[in-house]
Amino acid sequence: MDLSERQLQILQAIITDYVENAEPVGSRSIAKKYDLGVSPATIRNEMSDLEEMGYLTHPHTSAGRVPSDKAYRLYVNELMKKKNLSAKDKRMINDRLSASRDEFDRTIRHAAELLSEITHLASFAMTPATNEETISFIRLLPVDERTLILMIVGDSGNVTNTTLRLNVPYTQEALELLSKNMTVSYKGRTLDDVLKGEIIHDVGSDIEALSTLKGSVMPSFLRTLEDMLNVNLYMEGMTNIFNLPEYTSIDRARDFMELFARKDWFTQKMLARGEGVVVTIGEENDTMKDCTLITATYHVDGKLVGKIGVIGPTRMKYDEITSIMEYLTNNLSESFRLPGSTGDGNAGDKKQKKLDK
Amino acid sequence: MDLSERQLQILQAIITDYVENAEPVGSRSIAKKYDLGVSPATIRNEMSDLEEMGYLTHPHTSAGRVPSDKAYRLYVNELMKKKNLSAKDKRMINDRLSASRDEFDRTIRHAAELLSEITHLASFAMTPATNEETISFIRLLPVDERTLILMIVGDSGNVTNTTLRLNVPYTQEALELLSKNMTVSYKGRTLDDVLKGEIIHDVGSDIEALSTLKGSVMPSFLRTLEDMLNVNLYMEGMTNIFNLPEYTSIDRARDFMELFARKDWFTQKMLARGEGVVVTIGEENDTMKDCTLITATYHVDGKLVGKIGVIGPTRMKYDEITSIMEYLTNNLSESFRLPGSTGDGNAGDKKQKKLDK
DNA sequence: ATTAGCACTCTCGCTTGATGAGTGCTAACA
DNA sequence: TGTTAGCACTCATCAAGCGAGAGTGCTAAT
Numbered sequence: 001m002d003l004s005e006r007q008l009q010i011l012q013a014i015i016t017d018y019v020e021n022a023e024p025v026g027s028r029s030i031a032k033k034y035d036l037g038v039s040p041a042t043i044r045n046e047m048s049d050l051e052e053m054g055y056l057t058h059p060h061t062s063a064g065r066v067p068s069d070k071a072y073r074l075y076v077n078e079l080m081k082k083k084n085l086s087a088k089d090k091r092m093i094n095d096r097l098s099a100s101r102d103e104f105d106r107t108i109r110h111a112a113e114l115l116s117e118i119t120h121l122a123s124f125a126m127t128p129a130t131n132e133e134t135i136s137f138i139r140l141l142p143v144d145e146r147t148l149i150l151m152i153v154g155d156s157g158n159v160t161n162t163t164l165r166l167n168v169p170y171t172q173e174a175l176e177l178l179s180k181n182m183t184v185s186y187k188g189r190t191l192d193d194v195l196k197g198e199i200i201h202d203v204g205s206d207i208e209a210l211s212t213l214k215g216s217v218m219p220s221f222l223r224t225l226e227d228m229l230n231v232n233l234y235m236e237g238m239t240n241i242f243n244l245p246e247y248t249s250i251d252r253a254r255d256f257m258e259l260f261a262r263k264d265w266f267t268q269k270m271l272a273r274g275e276g277v278v279v280t281i282g283e284e285n286d287t288m289k290d291c292t293l294i295t296a297t298y299h300v301d302g303k304l305v306g307k308i309g310v311i312g313p314t315r316m317k318y319d320e321i322t323s324i325m326e327y328l329t330n331n332l333s334e335s336f337r338l339p340g341s342t343g344d345g346n347a348g349d350k351k352q353k354k355l356d357k
Numbered sequence: 358m359d360l361s362e363r364q365l366q367i368l369q370a371i372i373t374d375y376v377e378n379a380e381p382v383g384s385r386s387i388a389k390k391y392d393l394g395v396s397p398a399t400i401r402n403e404m405s406d407l408e409e410m411g412y413l414t415h416p417h418t419s420a421g422r423v424p425s426d427k428a429y430r431l432y433v434n435e436l437m438k439k440k441n442l443s444a445k446d447k448r449m450i451n452d453r454l455s456a457s458r459d460e461f462d463r464t465i466r467h468a469a470e471l472l473s474e475i476t477h478l479a480s481f482a483m484t485p486a487t488n489e490e491t492i493s494f495i496r497l498l499p500v501d502e503r504t505l506i507l508m509i510v511g512d513s514g515n516v517t518n519t520t521l522r523l524n525v526p527y528t529q530e531a532l533e534l535l536s537k538n539m540t541v542s543y544k545g546r547t548l549d550d551v552l553k554g555e556i557i558h559d560v561g562s563d564i565e566a567l568s569t570l571k572g573s574v575m576p577s578f579l580r581t582l583e584d585m586l587n588v589n590l591y592m593e594g595m596t597n598i599f600n601l602p603e604y605t606s607i608d609r610a611r612d613f614m615e616l617f618a619r620k621d622w623f624t625q626k627m628l629a630r631g632e633g634v635v636v637t638i639g640e641e642n643d644t645m646k647d648c649t650l651i652t653a654t655y656h657v658d659g660k661l662v663g664k665i666g667v668i669g670p671t672r673m674k675y676d677e678i679t680s681i682m683e684y685l686t687n688n689l690s691e692s693f694r695l696p697g698s699t700g701d702g703n704a705g706d707k708k709q710k711k712l713d714k
Numbered sequence: 715a716t717t718a719g720c721a722c723t724c725t726c727g728c729t730t731g732a733t734g735a736g737t738g739c740t741a742a743c744a
Numbered sequence: 745t746g747t748t749a750g751c752a753c754t755c756a757t758c759a760a761g762c763g764a765g766a767g768t769g770c771t772a773a774t
Contacts, residue, residue, distance in 0.1 A: 419756075
């Protein structure tokens with residue numbers, strides 16, 4: 001059954017008021033503050049109907065009404081209007097987000113900081129997932145007679161290295177040969193592919209030194225690939241939630257903080273979420289049943305995909321926050337675009353918006 | 358004025374009891390639990406004296422006594438006996454601390470996790486400070502015609518790199534020349550030294566391409582050096598404190614959590630602390646006046662120095678915790694020793710102990 | 715269909731009084 | 745002179761009781 005125009009207005013008013021004040025809102029205050037042209041009694045009747053339909057709840061008999069998850073969902077999907085960022089927020093983002101294609105980590109952490117400062121919520125940001133990253137080249141560099149550096153370069157300019165200490169000395173020749181060998185074998189293949197695929201044994205078994213060296217290097221090589229696949233998660237503004245009335249109970253605050261102690265679990269959760277701006281409200285989350293989680297994706301060269309997000313109570317300014325996140329991710333994608341490339345695929349200012357679960 | 362033997366016994370008993378139960382301890386319960394051979398009345402008199410001397414305080418008239426910072430200081434300096442780790446804790450450390458010289462970050466994070474699991478407090482661990490690290494060599498590697506990788510290798514095997522994107526193409530020649538040039542100029546000098554010192558302009562001004570390239574590379578070089586100097590700080594078990602009775606007030610919990618939101622400030626504080634096991638209690642800390650902070654240092658090749666630490670309320674098991682930290686840092690130092698080197702200088706099992714402020 | 719009126723419910727803040735733990739003092743004791 | 749028993753006193757804590765205020769839900773009038 002659809003809601004009448006007036007019911008929508010009332011629901012909207014209740015949500016607005018509750019988001020603002022965090023207190024159950026009564027019929028009288030709605031009638032006073034929002035000019036709906038009807039008396040408190042009428043509003044009461046409508047509220048009662050809305051409650052029956054599951055859009056409102058009642059903490060106790062003589063308290064006002066509180067929007068349910070269902071109400072927020074309706075609000076996000078239908079009622080909410082896109083908000084223009086305040087000049088201050090825009091300036092803040094433009095000035096402080098000194099994104100640089102060469103410094104993912106720093107930039108991403110900055111983005112998380114910004115996000116939590118602007119929204120006053122807990123926020124996080126992940127470096128791009130590198131599943132699709134391909135290997136550009138591999139190099140082995142000598143340090144001393146038993147130490148060498150393994151360096152793996154990806155096509156997005158991602159560089160990772162490890163220092164290896166061998167049990168037996170290596171020869172310069174073997175080193176160079178293995179470098180070339182590995183580069184030829186793996187160039188152009190994705191990290192995932194290499195890691196899951198068979199280790200290639202094609203060359204080098206004929207030369208003794210090479211095969212020994214390879215035996216020592218391969219385990220580190222694989223482990224380093226794994227490292228490259230790992231995304232980094234930066235979390236900021238966790239303590240912001242202490243200022244919210246919903247977290248004045250120590251238990252709820254504790255539960256909240258404990259969510260983030262499990263960083264890798266959290267990372268997995270986040271990776272599983274869809275593209276664009278995604279909002280999940282309360283019960284829609286399997287854990288964190290009284291939180292809302294909003295994530296948004298940014299792009300690197302329209303290929304690699306990373307996420308930023310905020311977490312807070314279900315009571316939050318959905319319109320503002322989704323707008324901020326959209327602006328911020330567009331900004332990030334823009335900065336992370338390869339200078340030469342034209343805005344392709346997903347990156348940039350294409351207005352993607354996918355708000356449902 | 359020195360304390361009598363009996364006063365020490367009573368103080369010791371009060372501390373033990375309070376550390377255990379977190380509740381003001383009364384004369385009667387002392388007399389019952391600890392067999393001092395005197396009546397509650399006598400204990401009351403002694404307590405009164407101890408309070409006058411500043412070792413005890415009184416939350417209110419009719420409550421028991423609580424040890425003051427001064428009492429804990431006395432305890433740590435004089436009364437406390439070294440504790441043997443439980444077999445379980447030892448096994449835990451030995452098994453799980455898979456330290457590897459090549460993977461500082463991972464190992465250090467592991468150490469922090471372990472520490473918080475064993476102590477049930479908030480803990481942290483820092484990667485070694487690299488002030489004394491010297492540069493082994495510098496290499497510039499071509500990626501494509503405008504992209505290159507700057508790689509700086511330190512003498513402890515520390516490798517850092519950055520990808521650079523230039524405005525103008527470079528030549529292979531210039532690249533190699535600059536690599537050599539920089540290596541020659543900086544090899545053997547400490548990071549600090551290079552960063553603070555004059556930029557060397559001696560060579561290369563004669564060749565146009567080289568000088569241009571150098572102009573583009575130097576800023577990144579310096580920034581990368583800074584990155585190398587930065588220590589990483591890992592914090593674990595922050596939420597443990599929610600289980601402690603002193604942090605059931607949301608305000609105190611908030612204050613505590615906020616300390617750690619300021620990661621770099623905290624890092625600075627920690628770097629300033631001395632070698633070995635250092636305990637600072639309550640007011641001895643300029644911030645965190647109701648916390649105790651215990652840090653301990655580990656060594657890499659007896660040269661680089663890193664820290665681990667725990668933070669909690671002043672009420673904590675000083676004997677156990679300092680012992681655990683000593684064991685853990687010795688273990689770390691052992692793992693981080695260069696295979697060839699004999700246990701030199703500070704590293705290893707030398708029983709350093711410096712508990713005062 | 716809307717509204718005014720009114721009884722009813724429930725929370726919140728305040729006070730009150732009982733309880734109990736613990737001290738501090740005094741006087742007796744060894 | 746140091747130690748102890750006894751006792752009055754203090755203070756936090758808890759539960760109960762009460763009034764005020766906010767808000768609902770129902771009914772009857774418009």
